[in-house]
Structures are given as structure tokens and as C-alpha cells.
Amino acid sequence: ACSTKDPGTGDSEDAEKGSGNGTIKIGLSISTLNNPFFVTLRDGAEKAANEKGFELVTSDAQDDPSTQLSDIEDLLQQDIDALLVNPVDSEAIVSAVELANNADIPVITVDRSSEGGEVAAHIASDNVEGGKMVGEFIAEQLGEEGKVVELEGIPGASATRERGQGFHEIVDDMDGIEIVANQTANFDRTEGLSVMENIIQSTDQIDAVFAHNDEMALGALEALEAKGVSDVIVVGFDATDDAVEAVEGGRMDATIAQKPELIGESAIETAEKVVKGEKVEEFIPVELELITK
Amino acid sequence: MKNYIKNNLSIIGPLVGLIIFSIILGFMSNNFLTLNNILNLFRQVSVNALIAFGMTFVILTAGIDLSVGSTLALGSALTAGLLTSGMDPLLAVLIGLLIGLALGAINGLIIAKGKVAPFIATLATMTIYRGVTLVYTDGKPITGLSDSFTFEMIGGGYVFGIPFPVILMFIAFIILYFVLRKTVFGRQVYAIGGNEEAAKLSGIKADRVKIWVYSLTGMLSVLAGIIISSRLNSAQPTAGTTYELDAIAAVVIGGTSLAGGKGKIVGTLIGALIIGVIDNGLNLLNVSSFYQQIVKGGIILLAVLLDRSSDK
Amino acid sequence: MKNYIKNNLSIIGPLVGLIIFSIILGFMSNNFLTLNNILNLFRQVSVNALIAFGMTFVILTAGIDLSVGSTLALGSALTAGLLTSGMDPLLAVLIGLLIGLALGAINGLIIAKGKVAPFIATLATMTIYRGVTLVYTDGKPITGLSDSFTFEMIGGGYVFGIPFPVILMFIAFIILYFVLRKTVFGRQVYAIGGNEEAAKLSGIKADRVKIWVYSLTGMLSVLAGIIISSRLNSAQPTAGTTYELDAIAAVVIGGTSLAGGKGKIVGTLIGALIIGVIDNGLNLLNVSSFYQQIVKGGIILLAVLLDRSSDK
Amino acid sequence: MAITSIIEMDNISKSFSGNQVLKGVNFDVRKGEIHALMGENGAGKSTLVKVLTGIHSRDNGIIKVKGKEAHFTNPKQAEKQGIIVIHQELNIIPHLTVAQNMFLGKEITYGKSGILNTKKINELTKKSLHELGVGNIKPDDLAGELSVGKQQMVEIARALATNAEVIIMDEPTAALTDREIESLFKVIQSLKQQGVSFVYISHRMEEIFEICDRITILRDGQYIGTENIADTSFEKVVKMMVGRELGDRFPAKNNPIGDVIFQVENLSSKGVFHNISFVVKEGEILGVAGLMGAGRTEVMETIFGYRKKESGTVKLKGKVLNTSHPGNLIDAGIGFITEDRKGKGLVLHSTIRENISLTNFKTISNGGVIVNSKEKMLVDDLIEQLHVKTTGREQVVQSLSGGNQQKVVISKWLGINPRVLILDEPTRGVDIGAKKEIYTIMNELTKNGVAIIMISSELPEVLGVSDRIMVMHEGKISAFLNRNEATQEKIMTAATGGN
Ligand SMILES: Nc1ncnc2c1ncn2[C@@H]1O[C@H](COP(=O)(O)OP(=O)(O)OP(=O)(O)O)[C@@H](O)[C@H]1O
Ligand SMILES: Nc1ncnc2c1ncn2[C@@H]1O[C@H](COP(=O)(O)OP(=O)(O)OP(=O)(O)O)[C@@H](O)[C@H]1O
Ligand SMILES: O[C@@H]1[C@H](O)[C@H](O)CO[C@H]1O
Ligand SMILES: [Mg+2]
Ligand SMILES: [Mg+2]
Secondary structure (H helix, E strand, O other): OEEOOOOOOOOOHHHHOOHHHOOOEEEEEEOOOOOHHHHHHHHHHHHHHHHHOOEEEEEEOOOOHHHHHHHHHHHHOOOOOEEEEOOOOOOOOHHHHHHHHHOOOOEEEEOOOOOOOOOOEEEEOOHHHHHHHHHHHHHHHHOOOEEEEEEEOOOOOHHHHHHHHHHHHHHOOOOOEEEEEEEEOOOOHHHHHHHHHHHHHHOOOOOEEEEOOHHHHHHHHHHHHHOOOOOOEEEOOEOOHHHHHHHHOOOOOEEEEOOHHHHHHHHHHHHHHHHOOOOOOOEEEOOOEEEEO | OHHHHHHHHHHHHHHHHHHHHHHHHHHHOOOOOOHHHHHHHHHHHHHHHHHHHHHHHHHHOOOOOOOHHHHHHHHHHHHHHHHHOOOOHHHHHHHHHHHHHHHHHHHHHHHHOOOOOHHHHHHHHHHHHHHHHHHHHOOOOEEOOOOOHHHHHHHHOEEOOEEHHHHHHHHHHHHHHHHHHHEHHHHHHHHHHHOHHHHHHOOOOHHHHHHHHHHHHHHHHHHHHHHHHHHHOEEOOOOOOOHHHHHHHHHHHOOOOOOOOOOOHHHHHHHHHHHHHHHHHHHHOOOOHHHHHHHHHHHHHHHHHHHHHHHO | OHHHHHHHHHHHHHHHHHHHHHHHHHHHOOOOOOHHHHHHHHHHHHHHHHHHHHHHHHHHOOOOOOOHHHHHHHHHHHHHHHHHOOOOHHHHHHHHHHHHHHHHHHHHHHHHOOOOOHHHHHHHHHHHHHHHHHHHHOOOOEEOOOOOHHHHHHHHOEEOOEEHHHHHHHHHHHHHHHHHHHEHHHHHHHHHHHOHHHHHHOOOOHHHHHHHHHHHHHHHHHHHHHHHHHHHOEEOOOOOOOHHHHHHHHHHHOOOOOOOOOOOHHHHHHHHHHHHHHHHHHHHOOOOHHHHHHHHHHHHHHHHHHHHHHHO | OOOOEEEEEEEEEEEEOOEEEEEEEEEEEEOOOEEEEEOOOOOOHHHHHHHHOOOOOOOEEEEEEOOEEOOOOOHHHHHHOOEEEEOOOOOOOOOOEHHHHHOOOOOOEOOOOOEEOHHHHHHHHHHHHHHOOOOOOOOOOEHHHOOHHHHHHHHHHHHHHOOOOEEEEEOOOOOOOHHHHHHHHHHHHHHHHOOOEEEEEOOOHHHHHHHOOEEEEEEOOEEEEEEEHHHOOHHHHHHHHHOOOOOOOOOOOOOOOOOEEEEEEEEEEOOOEEEEEEEEEOOOEEEEEEOOOOOHHHHHHHHOOOOOOOEEEEEEOOEEOOOOOHHHHHHOOEEEEOOOHHHHHOOOOOEHHHHHHOOOHHHHEEOOEEOHHHHHHHHHHHHHHOOOOOOOOOOEHHHOOHHHHHHHHHHHHHOOOOOEEEEEOOOOOOOHHHHHHHHHHHHHHHHOOOEEEEEOOOHHHHHHHOOEEEEEEOOEEEEEEEOOOOOHHHHHHHHOOOO
16 A cells, blocks of 8 residues: 555546647746846746747745745646746755656756756756856956955855855865855845955955855945945856946946846747657756856 | 534634635636645645644643744754665654654753743744754755655655655644643643643643653654655755744644643644645646735735634 | 842843853954944844834734834835835835834734734734735845935944944934833833733723834834845845844843833843844854854853843 | 641741741641631731742741641642642633643543543532532633632632642632632531641631631731630731721711712623613712622623623713723723732732823823823822832832732722722722721712722622612622611522522
8 A cells, every 4th residue: 555656647648638729838846036036037938938828837936845846746736738947956856856757747957957857958057167157257356366255145055055166166276365254145135235244344355255146246245335445356146137237337346147037938948849849958058157347 | 512612613713714715726726626636735734734733732832933944954954864874764763753852852941941931942943953954964955865665655655545744644633632632741731821820830840841842843843854855855954944934824823822721733734724725726826926925924814813703 | 229220130131141242252353342343233233123122112012023024125125116216215215114104003903903913913914015025026126226315324324433324223222212111102012011901901002002013113124124225225025034033032132021011122222232243243253154053043042041040 | 735736837937039028927737627817918828828838938947747847849749748729819721621620730540541531520520519519610611711709619629629638728718709608618617527627818707707716817927826716806806917906897988978970871791781770979889799790890891991882871970981992981080990900900010100100191191201200109199098018119019918919909090080980899808907998998089079889799898888789690780779778688689689
């Protein structure tokens, strides 16, 4: 009587549904919409779906992997033709991907990958790569010599880990670059401000700041400007509208553009192909771009 | 008979609410009232329900436990550590549950012996346990826990087609229902919440009872955490964040008074189901997540308001 | 004299705690006890302090307000909307404060007239207000608020070298201190928390007082939100998340009883400073963020435990 | 030598933060006796009991139980030695049923399993309640929904149901009416025959002389003496308690009675009381008698705007009052002293000053701001006028003795200079001296034309104080009696529904 197989799956009637009547129904599970980055990603997907006349069902996991699993369970109840997943966590998403596999619904991962299960395609830019790009940019600007502050994202979040990892892969090997403070500001602009204020108090010299996202970078920028400091290199991540404007205005030095809108669009396009049985690439990279003035 | 109805009045409100919501959702979405979705719903509810069962005991003593989510995270991270070290899964899970018991006991001790208000005591341990989890996991999920059938069963298994977490939830429910209704311990829980001084004068060792109550909640939180880890085959350092809110909401929607001394665990089960139905239903109806928050808050309010008016 | 000491006993514990923490940090970090850092610290504290002042009133009536963070976000998002539409900054800010008052009044009405437990009422509005904020902002920050001197002053200005938010905080403190200590309204707040039935039988309109108390808290939360918006020149949809916890912690560390009826707003100011000192100090010492949580939770616990033992 | 004492307390002293409350008190209890413990409010009676049972630690002195020295640190230990207390404060858990309360802390289980034998618990509860003559209280009634009097009966039943050797009753009858008291006394007498001893604390003199064998008197924490009831007199006991002659218990009242000032017409509240109509005249005291649960408290709370009425009007000087909120009635000059001192009368952890001020903001404030000097003056005047025994206006009310707490409640209402004052059981738990003071205050007020409505369950008091008596039975008025025609018998007949 005991098993670890979902007894509800396998009855093949599901497979008939949806595809017959012309409209394609796509499920999209987003890690969190409490972050402009993902809002833009969703907007991109929505726009593309509207243009094509697809039905798009979106859910928001609020950064909780187990909520995401429930979300996907709920999506799978709704006769979708394809599942787009933006995992909260790449490991934890595996069982949800397997659920979709069992239900014969194709899965496409977005922004973050899945460590297991069958995935038709993965569309993303690479956070580790982005971290490296920042490391290289800062090293170059400083001539491999200077004191750097790192504002970390939410402790334990994958973006925090991966961006930090890429960044450290570059700067840790350089003797001239010293990380004088690394503190979390939880991807939040207000905390970026107050944590930076405090760091300024305790650090005699700061040459550069790497914030794991633009929100924190903009907060840190306010703290520096309020102190009348303007020669510090500030680099963020995401290329949000605010940040790009700050870079263009010369207040910020750089940000990494992940092109979330493009990720969203291309996710829908890929889903269409998969549903129609066309072949797609396993990894569809969306290039990162270093935005500077 | 009159007393029987009166005694159970407090859960009639929530029950009627649950039924009404379910019927409405059944009309609005074809997928809602399918067997598949109902099993799915119950499985989703089981995690919150287990935590909320413990929270019911805590709230009955006029306490509160904000640390459940952090306890869940720490307990399942440590269990995951044991699993990856190759320990027998069953043993690891048992040790994990004991860890939950101990984390809860720490809460209980601070509250009972340290005379710290439960809200503030568990606010502090919420922060501390989360910090310890992050230190232990170095902020990274622990993965590749176990390939054993036993461990996978906990979160992902089925018995006669019923998801295993649902079975765990019902076993816990029956035991705890019995404890509250039929044992001296249950009586003491109610008495402490009703009038702690009077309870003490009657010779009840209030401190001891409280420590047990928080320990129970800690253990149930870790059980919930292990279910999640088993389903995700990984333990997340940020697991359980804000779970305390859903658990408390379930208890209160179920008619248990935050002032203590009054309430029922059946109510909590219904409360957890109402929250589950809201979450699941709004997803099925494809309500945008921003509006979902508005609707969910509104429904919680409605449920409680309806309940209040049935008091009269 | 003896009475004077006795009356103020409740804040001596927190005060001594604050001084001890400050001295320790002064030894550990050269930058802590500089004028610059102290002004910086006070500015950071001002946001939490303003919210916590309102929370003190709420808790004195034996209530609680979990919605402060969402109120802050919604109020400042709406204010930001007015500003970007080109409204006069002062007028926009005033309207924003009134919006805060109204959001608080909704809490008060649900609690007083709907007879819903404050915890659950404000848990619901916390979710609802956050949802409305997300809908209104579409989940994105509102930026480019105003270039006017007036608006920039609020968060970023100085008067005689003192940050303007600090001045706002002290003005609010003095007014509210006076209200609590010297006015009929203040007495009514204490009486309701001490024994609501006795207060009602003494002719106090408890419902009305409660509605005002939550309205005040709503308004102060939005004021705090506007300070943040002014500093960042943007309003964040996620602003204020979990601020309720710091505010409640400040109130309780400051010696106000969660059971209501007993406490002082001076205590709250000290409580907010303690929390600010912890956050600032741990940053200055560059303690890793994982350990920060452990230390912060530990210190909150310590502060409350010390306070309890000075009760005896 | 033949006389054996079960409890001997020798030279007991106790102080609370410097305030010495017991000063070398001696007390002993013999097998099968009923020993009264008397003294004014704050004399230290309850404290002595709490020292005996380990709730408070003693500073000094020796306690022997059955000849052996005892050092209890919690009441459970005393209970194991057969000593059980019914405390002055009710110790009912409101949301538990009567049966659950009866067996709290001594639940009957199946063996040592911890599993409750609910059936047996309910049966035994039913039996005990029956024996006490309160079979109308059902084991599965929620305790919190019973009237104070019934709750007290539950507590008494609970103590009697244990196989105690010594039962200490701290003002058990304060909330009871004569009928319940009568059945209580029967049970006490029959237990006494079986060798059970009682310590009986009460401010009702009649009771002491009716059932007690010996009496010990405390004054200001000092041991004054122990007497055989048979060898002493009412006057002597009073003198030992108060330290002087007290004179008449009820001061003479012979002020002129004026016109009707207060009218209640056809007031009803569904299921609680029906068509209540009465008037009170200036300078008149209207006594309200009735059995416990007759609905007297509800009527008054409704008049005062604390409960919603169904229909009916309340008039002051012919003008209809808005009874939607107590504030309106206070503004009109009506005061209400509740029977539930702790639950509804006082903010226990606040000071005397803060409590008195609650009803007097009009007098002590100016534009919403409290004027300290006015507040202090008002409070100090009232403390003095009512002889509240206190260290000062800043004393926290909780630490006052019961009688003095009651005086604080009265003070807060005298402050408003009421034209009509409703007093619900105003002398409950109040000592004989203070009672007389309260009667005197009432008389003073009537001299100034104040109309008084006084609910009381003590018939001698109703008879001794009232100009006119209204009797209620099951939510209806069953009789009006004039002072000179009223007797205990007539009141009881009307209160029980006879003619
Ligand atoms: N916990 C306490 N802390 C401080 N003072 C106390 C405490 N308990 C009692 N007292 C004081 O001790 C004195 C004796 O109080 P106690 O309650 O024993 O009087 P009592 O004789 O029982 O009076 P009553 O007839 O009014 O019940 C009073 O002055 C009271 O204020
Ligand atoms: N909270 C309550 N819930 C339900 N019934 C109640 C409640 N309070 C009182 N009652 C019932 O209302 C009736 C009237 O009670 P009330 O206390 O007014 O009587 P009373 O004449 O003042 O007697 P007492 O001398 O006991 O105060 C009683 O039957 C009582 O049991
Ligand atoms: O890429 C996104 C954004 O940068 C966000 O700021 C944090 O989560 C990441 O995954
Ligand atoms: Mg006493
Ligand atoms: Mg009464």
C-alpha cells in the first residue's frame, strides 16, 4: 500500500487536454514578486503570451521552496501545456520538476536551474558569471589595489551565494584588494542605506562597494552622498531603471544587466516550441551586460 | 445535549466558513473539487496544521510561539546534516525530533523560569535559531539527503493513495485531541490559560506544563520541517520564514482565544484547512499574487468576524 | 522621593543595559563613541522609535499592531504617488500622514467595533495593506519623488548639526510623553489596558480611545515611512517588512508589559536605542550577518531577563 | 491535656517590603472545632492563612501540624496534610466546567494513566453539589457563566469534597444569600460531627455566633486574644476588633425624604429581567433584596448603560436619560458601585490616585490636561473622608486589604458628587467598623438629597439601612416593602416567589 509515486498521475486522459482546442496554457512559477527584477521578468512573459494569445497562469512562491512546490502542484491541477519554473532553490525544485515529469508536462527553467528531473530547456543568465564580471570591473578600476565593501543579499539566497562566489573568485586572489567589510543588507534599499552608514563609521577608507543588487547599491549610494563622498566606485546588479539612471548620471559606476524582460519573452517562445514538438536548445543563455557610463 | 451544542458552537462558525468557501471555489474552478486536488490540498495543509497543533497548546496556555519557523529550519538542517553523514534515516529523524523538543524546551524554560513574556522570548529565539541555522549551513541548502525509501516516504509517500504527510497529520491530530480532551495534562493546559494563579493554587506545576507545551510545539515544527526536507530532498536555511503567522492564523480562525484557556484543536484543523483552501483556491483561480494577499487578509478577517458574531 | 525611584524603577534596568552595552562597544570599536556615529545612530533609531512610540500606546491598551510595516509602505507609496504627480511636498506629506491615520483607524475599528483580537486583526491588515501597496506600485519602487528642499529636509536635513529625523523623533517623544503623563487621554489609555471593564464602567469610551490609539500608530508609521522615502528619494513596495518586530521589541525591552496598563514611553526610547546600538555596533565590528542574528537575539533576551530580575 | 490541637501557630511574624503585617500572632485549631478568625480589614487574617499554607513564607515563628513542625512551601503540601483553603479571592477557571473546576489538581484518572475518568468526576461533582443544596448548578455548566455566588458555592463544594481534616474558609459567605448560607452551615455542622475542623473568617457577626466554638481576634497584625464563643458577647468581640466601643451597628437615619428624582419604567432585557419599574426619591435609600441570580445586578448594570436594554426608560427629574453608555449616566450625576470589585471596579495594579481619578476627569483636568494639584487634593480628601487605611495615594490598589479596596471604589464615585448612587453589595467583605462608616457615608449623602439604591444580600443590612425595600424574584419585582412593615420573613417570602 505504500509508495512514493503520485497515484493521481499516469491516467493518461490528462495528456489529451489543452492541446486540442488551439489555445496554449502555460504555468509560470516565480520565486518572488517582491523584487522588481522578477516583476519585469513576469511582465516580459505576460507580454509575449498576450501577443501570441496564450493563457498564462502565474504564481508567486514568496521565496519559499515549499510554497513553490505547492504552487506547482496547484498549477499541475489546471491542465497546463507547459511549466515555466523560476526556482527559489535549484536543489529543492527537483521534486516539483519530477511531479511535472510524471504528469507529462514539459518543464522549462528560468533564471535559476534545476539540479535534477527532466528539463526541456534552461533560460538564464549566470549569476556566478555576473559576480566575476563585477570583480573584474572593480579590480580594473582600482588597478588591483584598494579597499572594498561587499553588501550581501539575503543570507542563504542563491543570488547571494552565486554573486558572492563569482566575485570572490576574482578578487580573493589579488593581494592588493582587501574586503574591509561584508555585511548583509537583505537585498533591501533601506538596509543598504543604514548598513552603509554604519560601515562608513568604522572604516577609514573605502574605494569601492559591490552590492549584490541595485536596491542595496542605491541605498549605499545615498549614504555615501550624504557623507559627501563621491569618489567611491559603486557597483550593483540587475540594471533596474533606477540604477541605469544613476549610472548614466555618473552617480553609480556600473551594474550588471540581466535583461529579465528578455528572459521572460524567450521563455514563452521556447515553451511554444516545446508544446508544438519542435526541437529546442537545452541551454538558452541570455547574455549579461556590464552597464557603465 | 444543549451543553453539547453549546460546547461545540465555537467550531461551527469556522466549519460553516470552510464549507461555504469550498462550495464557492467548486463553482468557480472545475479543478477544485477533484479527488486529486483535494489530496493535494490536504498534503499542502499538513505542514501548517502540524505546527498549528502545537501552537494551539501554546495559545491555550495564553502563550505564543514566534520561533516555530526557525525551529523548523534549524531542526531540519541538523537532521539533514545527520542524513548526509550517512546515519540511518529513521534514527536521524528521531534525533531530529528530539532536537525540536529541546529547542522548544529552551523556549519553555525562558518563559516559565525566566518569566519572560512568550512573545518576546520566542521573538528572541526566532532570531537566534535562524542565526544558528545560517551558521550551521553556512547559508547554503543541504542537499542529497537520502535515497532511502523510508526517508522519501515521509514527505512524498502514499498509503492506500493517501499522502503520507496527511496520515502523519491525522495521527498527530488524534493523539493531541485525546491529550487535550481526556488527560490530566490537557486539563492543566486549559487551566493555566484560564487562570494561572488559580491553577497554581490547585497544585498544578504551571512551569512544567508550559515547558512541555513549548517542547511539543518544537517537536511538531521539526516534524513539519522534515516533511518539507523529504519532499524537497534538501534542507533550506531560510525554510519556515513567517510560518508562525499562518500557524497562529489557523489557531485563531479555528476559534481558540489568544487570551488562553478557551479553544479546540478541531478548530485549528479547520482553520488550517481554511487557509489551505484560500491559498490553493486563489492559485487555481489564477488570482495575481498581489491581489492574493488582499483576498487572503480579507478572508481571515471575515472568518474571524463571522465567528465573533456567532458568539452572541 | 522613594516613590519617585519606585515609579521609575521600570526604566532603570533598560537604561543601565543601554549604558553597559555602549561602554562595551566603546571599548571594542574606536568609532562607536564618536559624535558622528552617535548622530548617525540616532538617525537610524528615529524610524524605529517613531513606530515604537505608537506601539507603546497600542500595547498599553493591551493591544498589538502587526501592520505598522505595511502601513508604512502603503502610506509612503501613496505619498510618493502624490509627489510624482507634482503636488506641493508639504501638502503631499500632510495627506500621507492622514492616510496613515485612516489606515490605523481601520485597525482600530476592526478591533474596537468588530471585537477582533488585535493580533489577528492587524495580522490581516498587514497582509491586506501590503497587497494594496504591491498592486498600487506594481511591485516596483516609485522614484524621483521631489527635488524640493522641504522634502529632502525631512529625511536628510540637519538643524544645528542635528539630523532632522532625530528632531522629529524628539518632538514626537515630548508630545507623546506629555499626552501619556499629563492628559486625560493618557490616563484612559492606561486604564483600558489595566482593566477594560472597570474603565468602561467609569464612563470611559474604550472603543473611541482604542481607535485613536491605532490611528496615532498608523500616522507615526507613515511619518517613519516618509523619512525613509525622503532619504532614499524613492518609496519601496517592500519597505517596512518585519518592522513590527523591532518596534515591539523596543517597547518590551523598555519595560512596558504586553499585558497592558503598565509602561512608559521613556522606556521605549531607551529600548529603541538599545536595538539601534546592537545593530550599529555589530555593523561597526563587522560581525558576520549570520552571527549578528544570534547576538541580537541573545542581547534582547538578556535585556529582558535583566529587567525581570530587577522587578524582584 | 485532653484537648489536641491539629494546628498550632506560635509567634508568627510577617512583613511585606518593610511593612509589618503580622506581629507575633498565636493561633491554634482543635479537632472538630469551628474557630473564627476575626479582625478589621487589613488586620492580617488572609495573610495568616497564606503563611500557614505556604503561599507566603514567614519571617518568624513556629507552625506545628499534628504536633510536628511544618514548613510548607506550596499549598499542595498543606493539602497533603489535610489542610485545605477556600481563598477570599475566587479561584475559578472561567472556561472550564464546574466539574472540571471541582477536580482541578486532583483529577480522577484510570489508575495512574493520566487519562481522565470524566464520568466519575461528573458523578461526584453532582453528588457534592447536591449535598450542598445547590443541585441547580450542573457539572457541565461553564464556571465563568455562573453568578459570583454560584462560583463561590462551587469552590466550597470543591473543598468539602476532599477528605480534609482542616478546612479554612476565608469569607466564604461574602457572595452568598441566606439560603445558600443556611445549607452551607448544615454541611459544616455535619462535617464537624465527623471530626473535621474549620477556620472561619467572616465579617458577618451573626454567622460567627451561630456556628463557631472559639474566636481569635487580630488587630493591626497583633494578636488580641482567643475566646470561647459561649463566654463572650457581640459587643466584646467588636471592642476587641476595633479597640473601642462602636455603638449601634446601623446609624440612625431620619432625614426628610423629598420628591421623586429617579424613575425606571418598564425596563426589560430578554431572558434576564422583565418590566422593571420603580422610583427613588431624594434622600431616600431603596434597598434591593433577592436571592442570588434574581437579576438585580443585571438591572442596575442595564440602567447604568453597561448592558444593552431591550426596552424601557430611565428618567432623572423627569428627563429621559440616554442609557447607551455609562459616560452619559455619570454626566447626569449617577454613580454605580459594582459588586465585582476586582473584575469591574478597580484597575488593580494602578495606584489609589489613578483609580479615583478615573471617574473624575471633569474635576481634575483643564482642557484635557490633568491638573496635578487638583488631582492630589481630590484624592487626599476622599482618602481622608473614607478613612482608607493606606501608606498614601500612590499605593497600588492590589496591595490594599479587601475592605480598603472597597473604600477606594466608593471614593471614586463620591468624587462625582452623585445625585443618584447605585451600590451593589457595597459592604461585601468589609469589616464591621468600615461597614458602619459606609452606612454613615450613605446617610450623609441622603441628607444632601442624594438618592441611593442599595443591593444587598445581607438581610439585617437591608432592614437596618433602607427606607424602602424592593424585592426581586427571577427577573421580576415581587414586592415593595416600607421600612416599618418589612421583616426578614416577608422579604424571604417575596424573594422565593411566595406571596
Ligand atoms: N502581597 C502583599 N504585598 C504587600 N502587602 C500586602 C500583601 N498582602 C497583604 N498585604 C497587606 O497586609 C495587610 C493585611 O492584609 P490581609 O489581606 O491579611 O488582611 P485581612 O485581614 O485578610 O483583611 P480583609 O478582611 O480585608 O480581607 C494589609 O495591610 C495589606 O495591604
Ligand atoms: N456572564 C453570564 N453569562 C450567563 N449568565 C449569567 C452571566 N452573569 C449572570 N448570569 C445569570 O444571570 C442571572 C442574574 O444574575 P445576577 O448576578 O444579576 O443576579 P443578582 O440578583 O445580582 O445575584 P447576586 O447576588 O448573585 O449578584 C443569573 O441567573 C445568572 O446566573
Ligand atoms: O536575479 C535576481 C535579482 O538580482 C534579485 O535582486 C535577487 O534575486 C536574484 O535571483
Ligand atoms: Mg482577607
Ligand atoms: Mg448581584
